[in-house]
Amino acid sequence: MNISQAAGETGLPAKTIRYYEEIGLVTPLRDSNGYRAFGEADVHKLTFLARSRALGFSIEDCRTLLGLWEDQSRASSDVRTLAKEHLAQIEAKIEDLQAMRDTLSELVEACVGDDRPDCPILKDLASA
Amino acid sequence: MNISQAAGETGLPAKTIRYYEEIGLVTPLRDSNGYRAFGEADVHKLTFLARSRALGFSIEDCRTLLGLWEDQSRASSDVRTLAKEHLAQIEAKIEDLQAMRDTLSELVEACVGDDRPDCPILKDLASA
DNA sequence: CCTTGACCTTCCAGTGACTGGAACCCTTAT
DNA sequence: ATAAGGGTTCCAGTCACTGGAAGGTCAAGG
Numbered sequence: 115m116n117i118s119q120a121a122g123e124t125g126l127p128a129k130t131i132r133y134y135e136e137i138g139l140v141t142p143l144r145d146s147n148g149y150r151a152f153g154e155a156d157v158h159k160l161t162f163l164a165r166s167r168a169l170g171f172s173i174e175d176c177r178t179l180l181g182l183w184e185d186q187s188r189a190s191s192d193v194r195t196l197a198k199e200h201l202a203q204i205e206a207k208i209e210d211l212q213a214m215r216d217t218l219s220e221l222v223e224a225c226v227g228d229d230r231p232d233c234p235i236l237k238d239l240a241s242a
Numbered sequence: 243m244n245i246s247q248a249a250g251e252t253g254l255p256a257k258t259i260r261y262y263e264e265i266g267l268v269t270p271l272r273d274s275n276g277y278r279a280f281g282e283a284d285v286h287k288l289t290f291l292a293r294s295r296a297l298g299f300s301i302e303d304c305r306t307l308l309g310l311w312e313d314q315s316r317a318s319s320d321v322r323t324l325a326k327e328h329l330a331q332i333e334a335k336i337e338d339l340q341a342m343r344d345t346l347s348e349l350v351e352a353c354v355g356d357d358r359p360d361c362p363i364l365k366d367l368a369s370a
Numbered sequence: 371c372c373t374t375g376a377c378c379t380t381c382c383a384g385t386g387a388c389t390g391g392a393a394c395c396c397t398t399a400t
Numbered sequence: 401a402t403a404a405g406g407g408t409t410c411c412a413g414t415c416a417c418t419g420g421a422a423g424g425t426c427a428a429g430g
Contacts, residue, residue, distance in 0.1 A: 129388075129389060148396085158368065190360060193355075197353070197363050207339055208339045225325070227318055227322035231317065240286065245377095256378095261416075
């Protein structure tokens with residue numbers, strides 16, 4: 115399977131797949147012409163990566179998860195620990211963003227937004 | 243005022259302030275020894291920047307906001323438009339993260355997390 | 371006067387996870 | 401023979417800093 119087909123199957127851009135090979139997440143074989151030849155296992159890995167990345171895991175986390183996935187004897191608690199840590203980070207980020215959103219939406223509400231130069235948003239930014 | 247004092251007043255790291263000068267957001271004077279000399283206006287600008295960045299505005303947005311702030315004749319609607327666009331982006335990001343959080347917390351719930359190799363999290367990552 | 375330590379300066383490199391683009395090779399069809 | 405549409409590598413850029421090296425400046429203490 116060529117790279118564009120692997121891209122189609124996994125939903126990842128070809129560029130990203132090349133990058134994943136460069137950093138050692140996948141190692142497709144090569145045809146005699148130098149083209150990458152993706153097998154079933156490669157596509158599975160890439161799908162796994164696409165899904166993990168979509169859930170916000172970092173590349174290094176993904177590397178670890180892939181390792182656990184391929185380790186038949188891993189303990190599921192290792193995976194769970196990683197996932198819980200990541201979940202906590204996501205929740206923290208959500209809270210940060212919600213705080214930003216709350217402040218910002220107050221400011222937008224407070225600003226009439228007409229042609230006059232008086233602007234509560236700038237006032238807040240300057241003074242807070 | 244030296245850079246470390248400006249850093250203390252604004253809460254920004256000295257490194258960040260130097261960076262802001264490099265990209266033209268502030269232009270403090272220099273003492274004869276080459277040290278940066280921050281005046282009131284510089285500190286005000288830096289405070290404005292710290293606050294805007296804390297609300298998640300990009301550097302380029304901050305540059306625009308600073309410009310509007312210093313433009314006595316700006317219309318407040320310009321500011322409001324920028325803020326509303328930014329607010330929409332933040333809200334989109336919150337939704338993305340909430341979707342991640344929901345999926346991930348389901349997976350963490352589903353995973354007993356014991357010493358056995360069976361792991362619903364990895365199963366999901368591999369198949370979804 | 372010398373040293374020590376805490377400042378300050380500049381410049382360069384690295385971060386994360388790609389993404390864009392140039393320059394060039396391979397294959398297939400016309 | 402050529403043109404289109406794959407593929408390849410390598411280099412540079414993104415964003416907003418951050419770390420570190422190498423070196424200049426200043427005030428206090430011995």
